[in-house]
Amino acid sequence: MQKVLFIGVNWPELTTAAGTRMMQLLQVFLKRNDQVTFASTASESDFSIDLNALQITKAPIKLNSTSFDVFVSDLQPDIVIFDRFIIEEQFGWRVVAHAPNALRVLDTEDIHSLRNIREELFKKQVSFSSKLWLQTDMAKREIASIYRCDISLIISTFEMELLQKRAKIDSALLLHVPFMVEALSEEQASSYPDFSARKDFICIGNGKHAPNVDAVLWLKTKIWPLIKKQLPEANLHIYGSYLAQQVVQMHKPKEGFYVNGFTENLEDTFVHARLNLAPLRFGAGIKGKLLDSMRFGTPSITTPIGVEGMADGLPWNGAIAIDEVDFAAKAIALYTNEAKWIEAQENGFKILQTNYDAVRLEHQFITALEKIQKNLIRHRQENIVGNLLLHQTMQSTKYMAKWIEAKNA
Incomplete structure (x- = not known):
């Protein structure tokens, strides 16, 4: 049994595709009888799923606060799953510092920067190109987040190809995990x-x-x-x-x-x-x-x-x-x-x-995580760009968070 920590943008809701996706990932670890904790800075809504009923520990957390450092240090999770790149930006460096041996997984949900640039270009009536996407600040932030993590879950084959062929990201850092649907009898x-x-x-x-x-x-x-x-x-x-x-x-x-x-x-x-x-x-x-x-x-x-x-x-x-x-x-x-x-x-x-067969995809997902966990040191050594981005001189989000924390105090 392992300790698995999810850090969510929101508390999961089945009214959204993102919430359904999150519940599918949570169920994978519950089926293994892992100890699952879900943490979020958000407030719950009327549609929020009752995680306690699923034997999932709920952990409200704060932004820009050392209280998270204490929380994650005490928990010492084996796996940490970040819900989208903005969560990894906010909490990833704290996980690195206080739970360094945890496997860091980024669930992209979808490539947020791709959705964002497409909306902007649609409003301007400009055709999409991967070149325009890669020039955006959000794309650079999202790609940096992928590099800082041990593995990133990519939901569509189109986005897998985009990241590998256009962003030139090593396939060892990407795992195609679409929605997982139980077989229909x-x-x-x-x-x-x-x-x-x-x-x-x-x-x-x-x-x-x-x-x-x-x-x-x-x-x-x-x-x-x-x-x-x-x-x-x-x-x-x-x-x-x-x-x-x-x-x-x-x-x-x-x-x-x-x-x-x-x-x-x-x-x-x-x-x-x-x-x-x-x-x-x-x-x-x-x-x-x-x-x-x-x-x-x-x-x-x-x-x-x-x-x-x-x-x-x-x-x-x-x-x-x-x-x-x-x-x-x-x-x-x-x-x-x-x-x-x-x-x-x-x-x-x-x-x-x-x-989208759930049985096959769940097996592939867990097998991939276990393989990386067994070779985590080598896996990280081979991720040169990730190591560069984790170097203290490159961690602008870390020092911005520390500045905000000091200001709030």
């Missing part, structure tokens, strides 16, 4: 409502996530009017926690556009919808909403951004569209064609089985 798949028993469209996403807000706006203003004109009896239901007033005000039942907010039953929401719409124009990583579509047998219409790094050459669970006219046309075509709908559903089941 034939009995479960056959129990879902069929084509004729389903109706309407859904779009689901956390309202704090900018790509989701933009997707709803695009649906309301451009895509849905085209669909509604051809399918006057159909409706579109928008679901998600933390929906902004801007989105809530889009609720127009007379137009067949319903803003429903948080759904208490995700499975029920998906299995009674005929199609899931995810018109994402920027973003990064793996889209939890599209995996949920596959899990619950609901084909989806999305964009190249939506499908990026998910299917890896397998036929998509629906259709991929490039603009609003294309999106609406493909949504209408799939909504009205039972044979194509069934084929799309089967494609989704195949993608899950091939790319």
Whole structure:
């Protein structure tokens, strides 16, 4: 049994893809009967998971405080997992100083700097390039964080390739760990409502996530009017926690556009919808909403951004569209064609089985961690750039934190 410390940006919530991802990682260690502690500087919300019920120790911590030094020194974890690079920046150097033998793991969730630059370029109507991405301060910070850690978990194959080929990061520092989904039994798949028993469209996403807000706006203003004109009896239901007033005000039942907010039953929401719409124009990583579509047998219409790094050459669970006219046309075509709908559903089941099988991925994850732990000294010696970045003269975040701490005192 090992001591595993997670340091989170937020307390996990199953209302977000990031929270679902975090719970999957936590479950890997719980299954091993490890002693798991979850620490965060954030306040809990109404959607926060009851970690105590899962036998996970909760540890509220403070930024820029030596109290964390005492905490981690007393705990002496064997593994520390940082939730995104900003957490590693804040606490990584303290872990190095007070728990030097702990394996340091960065869970990138998605490449945050990639999502950020894509949003900026989208607003400026400029095409993305890896060169522009690498020039950003955030990309440099995130890549530096990857180097300072022993291993970084990368959620999509696209991002693995981007980091290895464009950022030139050694593959020994990267591990592809996508969402881990339990295998769907034939009995479960056959129990879902069929084509004729389903109706309407859904779009689901956390309202704090900018790509989701933009997707709803695009649906309301451009895509849905085209669909509604051809399918006057159909409706579109928008679901998600933390929906902004801007989105809530889009609720127009007379137009067949319903803003429903948080759904208490995700499975029920998906299995009674005929199609899931995810018109994402920027973003990064793996889209939890599209995996949920596959899990619950609901084909989806999305964009190249939506499908990026998910299917890896397998036929998509629906259709991929490039603009609003294309999106609406493909949504209408799939909504009205039972044979194509069934084929799309089967494609989704195949993608899950091939790319997201939990048993296989959990084994690969733990095996990789154990291999590094057994050769940790050599692994770190070979990470020359990481050693340079950990040198005291390079640790600006450390001395900024110490300055803030002294000022607060």
